[in-house]
Amino acid sequence: MTAASVAGPPPAGAEPALAPGEPILDIRNLRVTFTGGPKPVRAVDGVDLSIERGEVVALLGESGSGKSVTLRSILRLHPERKTRMQGAIRVAGTDVMALEGKALTDFRGKGASMIFQEPMLALDPVYSVGEQIVEAILRHESISRADARRRALQWFERVRIPSPERRLDAYPHEMSGGMRQRAMIALALACNPKLLLADEPTTALDATVQVQILLLLRELQRELGLSMVFVTHDIGVAVEVADRVAVMYAGRIVEIGAVRDVIRSPRHPYTLGLLSTRPQGGRLSGNRLPTIPGSPPDLANLPPGCAFAPRCTFAVDACRIAAPEVVEVGNLHHVRCLRTDQTAQVVTSAGTLRP
Amino acid sequence: MTALLEVRGLVKQFPIKTGLFGRPKSFVSAVDGLDFDLHEGETLGLVGESGCGKSTTARLLMHLVDPTAGTIRFEGRTVGSSELPLKDFRRQVQMVFQDSYASLNPRLTVAESVAFGPLVHGVSGDEATSRANSLLARVGLDPARFAGRFTHELSGGQRQRVNIARALALQPRVLILDEAVSALDKSVEAQVLNLLLDLKEEFRLTYLFISHDLEVVRFMATRVLVMYLGRVAELGLTESLYTGSRHPYTTALLGSLLSMDPDHRAESAPISGDPPNPIDPPAGCRFHTRCTYAEAVCSARIPVLTPLGEGHSVSCHMSEPGSGHARAPGRAA
Amino acid sequence: MSAILAGEPAPVPIVRSPGYWVTVLRRFSRDPFAVIAALVVLGLIAMAVFAPWLAPQDPLQGMSLRRLRPPGSEGYPLGTDELGRDMLSRLIYGARISLFMGIVPVFAALVVGATIGIVAGYVGGWTNTVLMRTMDVFFAFPSVLLAVALAGALGPGILNSMLALTLVFVPPIARVAESVTTGVRTRDYVEAAKASGAGAFIIIRKQVLGNVLGPIFVYAMSLIAVCMILASGLSFLGLGVKPPMPDWGLMLNTLRTAIYTQPLLCALPGLMIFITSISFNLMTDGLRSAMDIKA
Numbered sequence: 014m015t016a017a018s019v020a021g022p023p024p025a026g027a028e029p030a031l032a033p034g035e036p037i038l039d040i041r042n043l044r045v046t047f048t049g050g051p052k053p054v055r056a057v058d059g060v061d062l063s064i065e066r067g068e069v070v071a072l073l074g075e076s077g078s079g080k081s082v083t084l085r086s087i088l089r090l091h092p093e094r095k096t097r098m099q100g101a102i103r104v105a106g107t108d109v110m111a112l113e114g115k116a117l118t119d120f121r122g123k124g125a126s127m128i129f130q131e132p133m134l135a136l137d138p139v140y141s142v143g144e145q146i147v148e149a150i151l152r153h154e155s156i157s158r159a160d161a162r163r164r165a166l167q168w169f170e171r172v173r174i175p176s177p178e179r180r181l182d183a184y185p186h187e188m189s190g191g192m193r194q195r196a197m198i199a200l201a202l203a204c205n206p207k208l209l210l211a212d213e214p215t216t217a218l219d220a221t222v223q224v225q226i227l228l229l230l231r232e233l234q235r236e237l238g239l240s241m242v243f244v245t246h247d248i249g250v251a252v253e254v255a256d257r258v259a260v261m262y263a264g265r266i267v268e269i270g271a272v273r274d275v276i277r278s279p280r281h282p283y284t285l286g287l288l289s290t291r292p293q294g295g296r297l298s299g300n301r302l303p304t305i306p307g308s309p310p311d312l313a314n315l316p317p318g319c320a321f322a323p324r325c326t327f328a329v330d331a332c333r334i335a336a337p338e339v340v341e342v343g344n345l346h347h348v349r350c351l352r353t354d355q356t357a358q359v360v361t362s363a364g365t366l367r368p
Numbered sequence: 369m370t371a372l373l374e375v376r377g378l379v380k381q382f383p384i385k386t387g388l389f390g391r392p393k394s395f396v397s398a399v400d401g402l403d404f405d406l407h408e409g410e411t412l413g414l415v416g417e418s419g420c421g422k423s424t425t426a427r428l429l430m431h432l433v434d435p436t437a438g439t440i441r442f443e444g445r446t447v448g449s450s451e452l453p454l455k456d457f458r459r460q461v462q463m464v465f466q467d468s469y470a471s472l473n474p475r476l477t478v479a480e481s482v483a484f485g486p487l488v489h490g491v492s493g494d495e496a497t498s499r500a501n502s503l504l505a506r507v508g509l510d511p512a513r514f515a516g517r518f519t520h521e522l523s524g525g526q527r528q529r530v531n532i533a534r535a536l537a538l539q540p541r542v543l544i545l546d547e548a549v550s551a552l553d554k555s556v557e558a559q560v561l562n563l564l565l566d567l568k569e570e571f572r573l574t575y576l577f578i579s580h581d582l583e584v585v586r587f588m589a590t591r592v593l594v595m596y597l598g599r600v601a602e603l604g605l606t607e608s609l610y611t612g613s614r615h616p617y618t619t620a621l622l623g624s625l626l627s628m629d630p631d632h633r634a635e636s637a638p639i640s641g642d643p644p645n646p647i648d649p650p651a652g653c654r655f656h657t658r659c660t661y662a663e664a665v666c667s668a669r670i671p672v673l674t675p676l677g678e679g680h681s682v683s684c685h686m687s688e689p690g691s692g693h694a695r696a697p698g699r700a701a
Numbered sequence: 702m703s704a705i706l707a708g709e710p711a712p713v714p715i716v717r718s719p720g721y722w723v724t725v726l727r728r729f730s731r732d733p734f735a736v737i738a739a740l741v742v743l744g745l746i747a748m749a750v751f752a753p754w755l756a757p758q759d760p761l762q763g764m765s766l767r768r769l770r771p772p773g774s775e776g777y778p779l780g781t782d783e784l785g786r787d788m789l790s791r792l793i794y795g796a797r798i799s800l801f802m803g804i805v806p807v808f809a810a811l812v813v814g815a816t817i818g819i820v821a822g823y824v825g826g827w828t829n830t831v832l833m834r835t836m837d838v839f840f841a842f843p844s845v846l847l848a849v850a851l852a853g854a855l856g857p858g859i860l861n862s863m864l865a866l867t868l869v870f871v872p873p874i875a876r877v878a879e880s881v882t883t884g885v886r887t888r889d890y891v892e893a894a895k896a897s898g899a900g901a902f903i904i905i906r907k908q909v910l911g912n913v914l915g916p917i918f919v920y921a922m923s924l925i926a927v928c929m930i931l932a933s934g935l936s937f938l939g940l941g942v943k944p945p946m947p948d949w950g951l952m953l954n955t956l957r958t959a960i961y962t963q964p965l966l967c968a969l970p971g972l973m974i975f976i977t978s979i980s981f982n983l984m985t986d987g988l989r990s991a992m993d994i995k996a
Contacts (some may be wrong), residue, residue, distance in 0.1 A: 028497040075553040076524075175641075183396070189642035190418070217587030219417035220580065220624040227626075246554065249626030251631050273630045290558040291628075298606075301565060302558040308523060309553065430896050456860060458898030471889035475721055475911035481890075484907065485897035518721075531893075 021231065037240040038064040038087070038125075038208055041101040045082050049095035052313040056082040058264035058320075059336075060100075064208075069241040070236060071272070073287075077309045079264035084210050087242070088121050105207045123153045125208035126201040128214050129195075132193035133199075136185040142196040143181030144167075146203045153204045168199040172229060173235045195229065202233070209234075211243045215242035217252060227253045244267035248288065252276060257345070261282045263310040263320035265336070270346030280348045280356045282325045319350070327352040370443075372542055372574055373406035373429065373461070380424055386646065395606035396647045398424040400598035402438070403673060406542065411568070411575040413589030413606070415621070416581060417643040420595040423466075423577050426546045429576070430463050459489065462535040466547035472519040478504065479515035482694050485538045487514065496537075498595035503533040507563060525556035529563065536571070544576045549584065584609055584623055591679065594618045597646055598653040600673055604680030614682040622683045653685065665692040719912075728991035735987020740961050741980040749796035756790035760947045763787075769963050778965050782952065783959055784945075788966065791947040792973055793836070798859070798948040799974070802941065803929030810870035811921040817871070818878020819913060823886055823905055833879055840872040847984035848931050852940040862941035866931060870924055877920045885912050915992050920984040933974055949973050 045057040058081040064070050072080040085091060091107060102109040104124050112120055129135040132223055137145055147158060148163040153159075162181070169177035172195040185193055194214060196309055199210060202282050211230070215223040231254055234241055243254050259269040260281060268281040280286045286305035307324035316323060318333040325332065329352070339351045342357070350356065379402075381395040399421040400549060406412055416422045418579040427433045429440060431447060442460055445451035465471040473483055475613040482500035487493065507529040519527065528548060535543055545564070549557045561584065568575060579585050585592060585606075592609045593615065594601045613619045623638035639658055644650070650657045657664035663685070671683045671691065685693035729735055748755060763785035772780040772788070774799065779788035821832040839847065851865035854858045885891060886909070933950025935941035942948040952970040960967045
């Protein structure tokens, strides 16, 4: 079963082909502010991100970092009236910010599609999963229902759902967690999107199932040449799937680079803190875990300057005046920090972090 | 070490498909024969995946649900009997729930929530309030700023601290932590774990630490109990379990840990399929349907919890002498 | 023995959050419709209380010569009814009985219904089934029919119709109370309270009531408007208030005959009922929103 036979023939009259060297996803200076509450909340505060075709980038961060908001902005999923979006987002050359109405719904699922953390929320409980996939296919392509169903079956086989024929007619609540997640992946990929967005798809899964899904995603990505943006709060997950990692804090990308570089030689104090705060395989048993002091930022009341400064052990006065510019600390490794020379000394040659 | 809690043959069945007059037609055994001890001063980690029954176990130990069968003894006295009435038991064993938001009454202030337990046990209003204040301070929440706040004004980490303070207000000996840090961000989780370690030392507590996060359990626990579909799969000292697991399920669980090393990504999933539904469990050894070493005896007989020495026990035919499995050790000497 | 409290006195002054009801009041006051409605309700209640001082004339005295004068007539700002009595005075005095018959049965039903519902909700099991299915039997009857049937069986008179109305409203309040209590009973914080060793009474009093009475109260308040209309209906049918008492529902009945000659006169009592119902409804809506405090 080759990837091509599953994906089906490319539809006639597709969007303009990607120029060589042009990134599949290009986000420039994205700012997203939520105006629904008493004070406006700056959820995303100037994000630049470029993804090449076939690349997987992980957005790593905790609650309030803006990673999910960034992801959902790519599909314009935020409520129109309560959100103010500025900046540019281009997916395979299409200007996402300019899409309206039918063009926007056409784009969702075909230009880019998303898999979510909770499949039960993304799947409609009153239709069988097979029906939902068929509907999605028919929405974007004019083929017969029978053909669409055949494709859905092929996708079910592709995502390794056992007894796929029977499972096509199952309802979401009749499937186990792992199977639902596979069904959601099949649904997301059924229309051959150029870009797959994943919003913490394995967070709610058991460990043994998580490994299966991560492996499946990696496999599919390799075979189909998918480009992926993967949002997660779990460093281990990011390491498993990503080529590059972007660490986010308070709505900005504070560090980005190849996954090896960011994990082995983190240069932003927040990344350093995140990596050292893990139990690290029992090596720290009996001791106390190193912690990042303070609490996550209040996005409605961000301080001037670097948002991490109040919790940063390396912070100096200059950090509190203006948000740091991007500094290149290695090949494709960039950090928003004024103190990168200090952080360079923290990492030993063995790759472990001195507390 | 003295055993503070002794659990023998604990079973909990929930009725499903009630018939005409509420008579249940069939049952699901959430917990199906649990035997273990909780020793004074230790942290026993309880791990397992969805459907294994660890949350039900927590509620059984707290006597929030009544067991269908089996006994729980605290310091040798049967809980709920005349030797140890339930109300007195409540002072000895307390629990911190997973959902920090839902476990606090939205209409009570933080101090009122913490003071509720002592009030119920006859402590005077003033004394209870001052106890609440001092506990809030102890868990890192300044009473001057937090005592009068309501649940929705606190962050996840702060709420969990309140829950811990509330659990400590009755001065218990044992604290059951049911996925207490699972919903927190990693940076906050570290702070709360450190707090738990400090409190354990200071107040000489014993912990039952329930979690699905094996990394955290390895850090916190001195012994670990692995549950699968309501039964004990393996039990032993943390390091011997993590470095030398003897149950195929434990090995698979540990193999599912993510490596954090970009050069050593997972190549294959140690186990396929989802954790099974407890409604219709496999016969014999519950794990045999997913086990690469399964043989005929595995579906025929339930394995016995076999001691392997140094507190390490496992429920597997491969380790049970004379079980009939090809890999079982020879007849006992 | 645990050493949790070794040497730690804490006479720390507590900074209290504003408190639940103060927060609710603040949120309520930001809703213009709700505030206006609340002021109207207060105004009506004031009007009822101070009726003797407000009404220009005796509501019971009329002169046949002056019957059915239109509103705006000399000396009778809102006209006169079919017996020559001053409409304004009768409307003002009418507020007493109408409001009384609208509010008191609901509050009586609140006490009875909430008790039934909370007990059924907290205890669950057979008690719940027995209590709630009994309530369902009564709830199955359309309220108007039930009110008329009960009032008819009990006989005319204010007290009897208030009793009938109370019985009509006990089942819906009990249902709401039961469902809210069941929802709260399964919450983690109630489990935590049980885990502290508290008995059922303490838990209900300290943990459950605070969360449950609010929604039940708001629901009951929204029934006041319905009760007023039902009471007016009963009076209209001759089952409640008897003439010559001024009551808006009764006035609607007696002014029926004038509908072709003085339509404005007939509309006036109806208008009062309408204003009162809408104000109670808007006020309780605002209260419900204000009480829905999330993070």
